[in-house]
Each structure stands twice: as C-alpha cells, then as structure tokens.
Amino acid sequence: MASEVRQKATLAQTAATIMNKMTTGQKNNALSAMADALIKDQASIIEANALDLERGRENGTSPSLLDRLALNEDRVAGIAEGLRQVVDLPDPVGELIEQFDRPNGLRVEKTRVPLGVIGMIYEARPNVTVDAVGLCLKTGNCVVLRGGSAALESNRKIVEVLRNALATTDLPEDAIQLIEDSDRASVNEMLKLNGLLDVVIPRGGAALIRNVVENATVPVIETGAGICHTYVDESADYDMAEQIAFNAKVQRPSVCNSMETLVLHEAFAERHLQQIADRFVSANVELRGDKRTSERLSQIKLATEQDFATEYNDYVLNIRIVANLDEALDHIRKFSTKHSECIVTENAEHAERFLNEVDAAAVYHNASTRFTDGFEFGFGAEIGISTQKLHARGPMGLPALTSTKYRVYGNGQIRG
Amino acid sequence: MASEVRQKATLAQTAATIMNKMTTGQKNNALSAMADALIKDQASIIEANALDLERGRENGTSPSLLDRLALNEDRVAGIAEGLRQVVDLPDPVGELIEQFDRPNGLRVEKTRVPLGVIGMIYEARPNVTVDAVGLCLKTGNCVVLRGGSAALESNRKIVEVLRNALATTDLPEDAIQLIEDSDRASVNEMLKLNGLLDVVIPRGGAALIRNVVENATVPVIETGAGICHTYVDESADYDMAEQIAFNAKVQRPSVCNSMETLVLHEAFAERHLQQIADRFVSANVELRGDKRTSERLSQIKLATEQDFATEYNDYVLNIRIVANLDEALDHIRKFSTKHSECIVTENAEHAERFLNEVDAAAVYHNASTRFTDGFEFGFGAEIGISTQKLHARGPMGLPALTSTKYRVYGNGQIRG
Numbered sequence: 001m002a003s004e005v006r007q008k009a010t011l012a013q014t015a016a017t018i019m020n021k022m023t024t025g026q027k028n029n030a031l032s033a034m035a036d037a038l039i040k041d042q043a044s045i046i047e048a049n050a051l052d053l054e055r056g057r058e059n060g061t062s063p064s065l066l067d068r069l070a071l072n073e074d075r076v077a078g079i080a081e082g083l084r085q086v087v088d089l090p091d092p093v094g095e096l097i098e099q100f101d102r103p104n105g106l107r108v109e110k111t112r113v114p115l116g117v118i119g120m121i122y123e124a125r126p127n128v129t130v131d132a133v134g135l136c137l138k139t140g141n142c143v144v145l146r147g148g149s150a151a152l153e154s155n156r157k158i159v160e161v162l163r164n165a166l167a168t169t170d171l172p173e174d175a176i177q178l179i180e181d182s183d184r185a186s187v188n189e190m191l192k193l194n195g196l197l198d199v200v201i202p203r204g205g206a207a208l209i210r211n212v213v214e215n216a217t218v219p220v221i222e223t224g225a226g227i228c229h230t231y232v233d234e235s236a237d238y239d240m241a242e243q244i245a246f247n248a249k250v251q252r253p254s255v256c257n258s259m260e261t262l263v264l265h266e267a268f269a270e271r272h273l274q275q276i277a278d279r280f281v282s283a284n285v286e287l288r289g290d291k292r293t294s295e296r297l298s299q300i301k302l303a304t305e306q307d308f309a310t311e312y313n314d315y316v317l318n319i320r321i322v323a324n325l326d327e328a329l330d331h332i333r334k335f336s337t338k339h340s341e342c343i344v345t346e347n348a349e350h351a352e353r354f355l356n357e358v359d360a361a362a363v364y365h366n367a368s369t370r371f372t373d374g375f376e377f378g379f380g381a382e383i384g385i386s387t388q389k390l391h392a393r394g395p396m397g398l399p400a401l402t403s404t405k406y407r408v409y410g411n412g413q414i415r416g
Numbered sequence: 417m418a419s420e421v422r423q424k425a426t427l428a429q430t431a432a433t434i435m436n437k438m439t440t441g442q443k444n445n446a447l448s449a450m451a452d453a454l455i456k457d458q459a460s461i462i463e464a465n466a467l468d469l470e471r472g473r474e475n476g477t478s479p480s481l482l483d484r485l486a487l488n489e490d491r492v493a494g495i496a497e498g499l500r501q502v503v504d505l506p507d508p509v510g511e512l513i514e515q516f517d518r519p520n521g522l523r524v525e526k527t528r529v530p531l532g533v534i535g536m537i538y539e540a541r542p543n544v545t546v547d548a549v550g551l552c553l554k555t556g557n558c559v560v561l562r563g564g565s566a567a568l569e570s571n572r573k574i575v576e577v578l579r580n581a582l583a584t585t586d587l588p589e590d591a592i593q594l595i596e597d598s599d600r601a602s603v604n605e606m607l608k609l610n611g612l613l614d615v616v617i618p619r620g621g622a623a624l625i626r627n628v629v630e631n632a633t634v635p636v637i638e639t640g641a642g643i644c645h646t647y648v649d650e651s652a653d654y655d656m657a658e659q660i661a662f663n664a665k666v667q668r669p670s671v672c673n674s675m676e677t678l679v680l681h682e683a684f685a686e687r688h689l690q691q692i693a694d695r696f697v698s699a700n701v702e703l704r705g706d707k708r709t710s711e712r713l714s715q716i717k718l719a720t721e722q723d724f725a726t727e728y729n730d731y732v733l734n735i736r737i738v739a740n741l742d743e744a745l746d747h748i749r750k751f752s753t754k755h756s757e758c759i760v761t762e763n764a765e766h767a768e769r770f771l772n773e774v775d776a777a778a779v780y781h782n783a784s785t786r787f788t789d790g791f792e793f794g795f796g797a798e799i800g801i802s803t804q805k806l807h808a809r810g811p812m813g814l815p816a817l818t819s820t821k822y823r824v825y826g827n828g829q830i831r832g
Contacts, residue, residue, distance in 0.1 A: 016775075017749070017773070020772070020773065020775070021772070021773070100794065102792070102793070102794060106783055106787060108793060113775075115805050115806075116775065116805065194629070198805050198806075199805070199806055213610070213633055214633050217629055217630050219635075219636070219638075219804055219805070219806045220635070221806070222635075237828075240828040243830050244828065244830060246830075247830035247831055251830070251831055333433070355823050356436070356437070357433070357436065357437070359432075359436070359529075359532065359821075360821070361821065361822060362821070362822040362823075362824055363821065363822070363823055363824065364824045364826065365823075365824070365825050365826060366826045366827055366828055366829075367522055367824055367825075367826025367827075367828070367830075368829065368830045368831055370830070370831040371522060371824060371829065372822075376518070377516075377518070377822075378516065378518060388635055389531050389532065389614050389615070389635070389819035390531075390614075390615055390635045390637070390806060390819070391806040391807040393819050393820050393821070393822075394821075394822050403805035403806070403809050404809050404810075405775075405777065405778070405779065405809070405810075406777060406778040406779070406788075406793075406809075406810050407771045407778075407779055408778060408779065408780045408781070408783055408787060409781050409782070409783075410780065410781060410782045410783025411656075411782055411783075412656040412659060412660065412782055412783070413782075413783040413784065413787070414659050414660060414662075414663035414667070414783075414784045414786070415663055415667055415784055415786040415787060415792070
C-alpha cells in the first residue's frame with residue numbers, strides 16, 4: 001500500500017488537472033468561502049490549538065515558541081483577513097507574457113500557468129498553513145502541507161475546515177492535502193516525489209532548509225537564510241547611518257532581513273564608533289568586534305570567523321572596521337548569504353559600485369535591509385524570500401508560484 | 417589539498433566578480449577573439465581530436481558516436497561561426513525588468529544579472545564545449561565544464577585555445593574551467609558544490625540527467641527527456657495529420673522533440689489506420705500498437721506499458737487508439753514527460769481544450785512537435801530545452817542564464 005505521503009500527493013496531482021481549469025472568479029469564491037469558514041468554525045480551531053499548546057507546555061516548549069503557535073479569535077480573524085486580501089490580488093495565471101509569429105506562419109504564445117502541485121514544509125506557526133493554501137490556490141496550484149508536529153492538531157482542524165469550505169465551491173477538496181505523519185521520514189519522502197510534486201518550498205530555520213536542500217530531488221525554492229550587512233562608508237551622514245543600522249538590527253532581530261554585521265569605514269569609526277556602539281548597547285544588543293574594533297572599544301568581545309558566519313536572529317551584532325570600500329566588499333563577499341546588503345554613503349560612485357558588485361537578492365543605498373519583504377515591495381502577499389538565483393530571487397509574490405507554457409498554433413507546418 | 421573540482425570552481429567563483437563588471441562590448445570582443453583563435457588553431461584542435469577518435473576506435477565506440485565526436489575544418493568553422501552568432505544576440509544582462517516607487521519614497525529597480533558560475537555536465541560532443549562557453553560568457557557568467565571522457569583530448573585543447581584567447585581580452589581566463597578528472601566522482605562532487613556553483617545544467621542522455629537530478633544539491637535546470645505524443649482527432653485532415661506525424665517521428669528520430677507515440681481517434685483510425693501505418697513502415701519505422709490497433713492491423717507488435725513509457729529516440733513508434741479526446745488526454749497525462757505535445761484537429765474547441773489541459777512545455781495545434789527548439793522559436797541560441805517548471809520551461813535562450821537583483825534607492829528610510 002502506498003504511504004500517506006504518496007497517496008495524498010497522488011490525490012493532489014489528480015486535483016491539479018481540475019485546478020488548472022478554474023477561472024479567477026471560481027478561485028476567488030473559494031478563497032472567500034474559506035475565510036468565512038475560518039470565522040464560523042473558529043471555536044473548534046481554537047480548541048484544537050489548545051491541545052497543541054497543552055502538549056507544548058508539557059514538553060517544555062519555550063514561551064516564545066508557544067506564542068507563535070497560539071491562536072485566539074483575533075489571530076484567526078487576522079488569518080481569515082489574509083485570505084480576503086489574496087482575493088483582491090491580480091491572478092497571474094493566463095497572463096500572455098510573450099507572443100510572436102515565425103516566418104513559417106507559426107504563432108507562438110507564452111502564457112503563465114500554475115506550477116501544479118506545491119509541497120510546503122514548515123514549522124510551528126499554523127497561520128502559514130492558511131497563507132500557503134491561499135497563495136497556492138489563487139495561482140491554480142494544489143498544495144501538500146507538511147507543518148511542524150507541534151501544530152498538528154491545529155493544522156488538522158484548519159485543513160478540515162478549509163477542505164469542507166472547498167466542498168461548497170467549484171474547487172476540488174483534494175487541492176489541499178495535509179501530511180499528518182509527524183515522523184521526519186515523511187519529509188524526506190516528500191523531497192523525492194518527482195513526478196508528483198512540482199516544487200518544494202521550505203519555510204523555517206536553517207536546519208530545516210538545509211535538510212530540504214541537501215535531500216530534495218524535487219526542485220526547491222530555497223528561502224530564508226540571511227546574514228545581512230550594513231556598510232557605513234566614510235562619507236555617510238552620521239544620523240542616517242545610525243538610524244538605518246539601528247533599524248536593521250533592532251526593529252525585529254528574529255527575521256532574515258535583519259542585520260548581523262555592521263561594517264564601518266575606519267574614518268567613520270574614528271569619529272563615531274563609541275557613539276553608535278552606545279546606541280546598540282542601550283538597546284541591550286551584545287556587541288562582538290574584530291581586532292580593529294576591540295582596539296578602539298573597551299569591553300567588547302572579540303568576534304570569531306564563526307561569529308561573522310552566524311545568523312544570530314537575536315540581539316547580537318558583529319562590528320568590523322575596514323580601510324576602504326574594497327575591504328568592505330571583500331568581507332561581504334566572504335560572509336554574505338546573498339539576501340540583503342546595504343551601503344550608507346553620500347558618495348554616489350561608491351553607492352553604484354556597491355549596488356553593482358554585491359551579489360545579493362536585494363542591495364540598498366541609504367535604506368534599511370528590513371525592507372526586503374513582499375508587502376514592503378507592494379506585492380500584497382509573500383510566499384517567502386528566495387535566496388537562490390533560479391526562478392525567483394528576493395521577495396516572492398504570486399507570479400513565483402507559476403510556470404509558463406508555449407502554445408503554438410499552426411496550419412500544417414512541418415520541419416524541413 | 418582541495419580537489420581539482422573544488423580548486424577550479426573556486427577560481428571560477430573569483431573570476432565571476434570580474435565577469436560581473438564586463439560590458440557587452442568587452443564580452444563581444446572576447447567572443448570574437450575566441451572564434452578567431454579556434455580558426456587559427458584548428459590544426460592543433462583536429463590533432464587532439466584525432467587522439468580521442470583513435471582511442472574511441474580502440475574501445476569499440478559505435479560509428480555514430482565517433483561521428484558525433486569527430487572534428488574537421490568544416491566543423492571547427494561551424495563552431496566558430498556559432499560563437500560569432502552569439503556576438504550578434506542582444507545582451508540580457510543589465511535589462512531593467514521592473515521599476516516602482518514606494519509610498520515611503522524608496523525606488524526599487526529589478527534588473528537582470530548573471531547567474532554567477534554555471535556547471536555544465538555533458539557527453540561526447542566537443543561542439544557543446546564551445547557553445548556553452550559562448551552562451552555563458554555572453555551572459556556574464558563563468559563556466560565549469562565537465563565533458564565526457566571520450567572527448568577529453570579535444571576539450572583540453574579547445575579550452576586551452578579559448579583561455580589563451582581570453583588572455584588577450586578584458587575577460588578573465590579563469591571564467592572558463594575544464595574538469596579533466598574523468599572519474600564519475602568528479603561529477604558527483606560538482607553536484608554538491610553549493611556556494612561555488614550557482615546552477616548545474618546537464619546535457620545528455622536520460623541516465624546522465626537522472627544522475628544529476630538525483631544527486632545534486634546545487635540547483636539544476638533539467639533538460640531533455642521527451643516522450644512526445646501526436647493526437648489525431650476525429651476531424652483531422654488526413655494529409656495534414658500524416659505529414660505532421662511523419663515529420664514528428666522521422667525527420668530526426670534521435671532528438672528529444674521527436675514523437676514516440678501516435679494517438680489516434682478511433683473514427684480516424686477506422687478510415688486511415690492502414691494508410692498511415694504503411695507510410696511509417698515504408699520509412700522503416702517499427703510499429704507497436706495497443707490492443708485496438710493490433711485488432712485492426714495485422715502483423716503489428718503489441719505495445720507494452722513499458723513501451724508507452726519509453727523514449728526510443730529511434731525508428732520505433734507506438735500507436736494507441738482512443739475513443740475520444742478525454743481518453744487521449746488521459747493517455748498523455750500518464751505517459752508524457754511534459755516536453756512537447758500536439759493535437760491535429762479541425763475542431764477549434766478540441767484544440768483549445770488540448771492546449772489548455774495538456775501540461776507540457778510546448779503544446780501544438782496542427783504543427784509538428786519538432787519545432788520545440790531555440791532556433792526555430794527565433795531565440796538565436798539554445799542552451800537546452802528545459803523540461804522542468806521552475807526558472808525556465810521549454811527552449812532556453814540567453815535570459816535563462818541570468819538571474820535578477822533588486823536595487824533599492826533610499827534617503828534614510830527605516831521600517832516602522
């Protein structure tokens with residue numbers, strides 16, 4: 001007998017044929033029906049969530065993780081509202097991307113089509129379950145969800161509610177599949193389902209993403225890891241530099257587009273190191289400095305190579321002092337995860353060099369790296385932030401969940 | 417000490433920083449210099465190739481493989497001419513794809529950038545070496561080549577000539593790397609070089625591609641496998657159907673866009689099966705039919721499930737008879753590799769259903785599947801035909817060898 005994973009992926013693959021035919025109107029109706037159902041059935045969802053929370057507390061889960069896991073009426077309302085926002089986004093499917101006629105009379109059209117079946121592998125936050133369903137269904141895809149075991153009861157109830165809602169619409173219930181097997185083997189089985197899954201998208205911590213990248217034979221869209229730098233050039237305006245750096249580190253340290261290392265031109269450091277360090281220390285940021293920094297700042301820990309290669313996602317910041325832009329570029333080239341990188345400078349030539357030469361999904365001149373985000377970019381939704389170079393790079397909106405198809409119209413053409 | 421693969425990929429990664437800055441003019445000059453050098457040094461290339469051919473003959477290599485491997489003055493001239501054609505193609509790098517201003521004053525530009533370092537894994541044809549170098553360098557990428565061991569002497573000399581030519585230009589010699597280690601382990605090492613290779617592109621037979629897809633942790637662009645169908649509908653014009661099907665099978669059976677299975681509506685088969693079968697038999701095509709076909713045609717082999725799932729790349733054709741369009745769509749869904757699929761029909765509604773519902777890189781109405789090709793589509797070059805849904809699908813021109821980067825211009829914006 002086929003495993004749960006294979007069975008459910010096969011059901012999704014079959015449903016993909018129906019999803020492929022759904023109009024924008026039919027898909028939007030389904031999204032609205034799902035949003036209504038979440039509100040109507042919120043009591044049972046919150047009840048199921050309570051079981052997850054109870055088990056989490058028994059297992060000694062940290063308060064911050066429990067908070068991410070927890071659902072209440074406000075949060076369910078927010079999740080439902082997220083679905084309604086997706087209704088309002090333009091549907092990329094069917095878009096005519098290119099059209100050309102060949103000398104032999106063939107007409108070629110390149111149009112946007114759904115990817116097919118998307119595998120989502122993620123951790124404990126049950127809102128991701130609904131977000132993923134909304135974005136995948138809006139783009140005509142089916143989705144196979146494999147959330148963290150800590151949220152299993154919540155996810156099971158949410159998916160039941162969503163599938164029941166679909167049953168009242170034209171969309172096939174089987175477009176949504178939840179893998180309930182919480183053994184890690186079920187993840188690894190998903191990663192090898194070529195022919196049933198068209199893509200796998202991991203969302204979560206570094207270990208989860210590494211496991212997916214290392215073991216998947218299905219194409220992957222890699223998301224997440226961010227060792228982001230802010231380089232403050234000699235000519236930078238002090239107030240602007242401090243504000244941008246502080247925002248990049250402190251406004252929300254736990255996310256991928258926050259800063260891990262502040263790179264300072266030595267002339268800037270000569271004038272302002274103590275002042276900018278004090279600002280971070282006052283916000284309880286632990287500082288670690290390279291040798292030049294530690295010679296200038298008393299009581300700073302020495303940063304190791306490993307520190308410069310670490311995504312802290314926390315109130316910890318490395319400081320590196322460089323002699324010039326080239327040295328800054330070298331440091332970034334060595335340690336960047338190619339997510340988001342910033343230069344603060346009043347020197348236009350240096351800005352252009354930085355933006356051209358730094359290899360990253362998003363490069364900033366005089367703005368915080370925290371803006372690398374689908375909503376901040378105005379996409380109205382975000383599946384994740386791609387840190388790979390194929391298919392999609394940076395914040396991914398709905399078009400990242402589509403592929404293309406060439407339609408060729410002839411009247412008997414053959415190749416000579 | 418690092419292995420040959422790691423050493424050379426590291427050199428390429430370093431050269432990528434320089435390649436990233438090269439202008440279209442600098443890149444075109446280098447392509448022209450390489451074309452000139454191939455002509456100037458053709459004697460030494462043909463000499464090196466003779467060593468490969470001699471070794472091939474000693475090892476009992478088939479005449480057709482020896483023919484693919486062989487170089488002579490005409491072929492070297494053709495290869496050099498291919499480089500010159502790439503000079504004439506527009507450079508996709510630097511293209512401004514999107515540009516928008518955010519309410520907070522941020523200006524966001526999405527531009528096309530090189531991928532970085534491309535790993536090419538391919539088989540015995542030495543022309544692929546030069547093609548790959550031309551396309552990768554034109555798009556600002558570095559390339560790590562791992563050709564088949566049967567062509568090692570030819571590739572070594574060709575790469576020496578190309579690198580020497582680069583030394584006379586602004587481009588770094590290290591943009592071209594050849595892995596000479598002919599052990600298969602060197603391929604598998606390339607497949608795991610995340611951080612040094614940005615993408616791996618396999619070109620070759622099914623076994624080579626399967627090995628790459630199954631073992632790569634580096635992102636892959638899958639190319640090649642084609643089990644293509646031609647469905648002849650009830651209303652099809654006989655002459656058009658015969659010409660299209662015959663062209664799809666016989667014009668060049670060895671390539672991925674040729675037809676493997678002819679699917680016939682039973683009403684069409686009732687009238688024309690014998691006639692169309694005779695046409696194929698007269699061209700020495702071996703026919704294998706499903707049960708309905710074998711009941712109508714004497715002396716036809718029965719096609720097995722395995723036959724319908726085989727890419728023959730040869731003078732062999734399966735015939736399947738179906739009751740209606742739905743049955744044809746089911747058959748194609750089951751056996752298609754999602755490369756190229758064709759319907760021959762005079763029924764516009766059936767044509768639209770087929771083009772919409774068949775999930776393939778290219779879908780045809782009344783034209784041969786043999787047109788799925790970068791040159792036939794007018795791209796002026798072809799890196800391969802992608803059979804995956806991510807990044808690029810169908811014939812890949814130069815833009816498939818690029819990624820994108822968001823440049824964000826601010827004046828002190830921070831996130832609230």
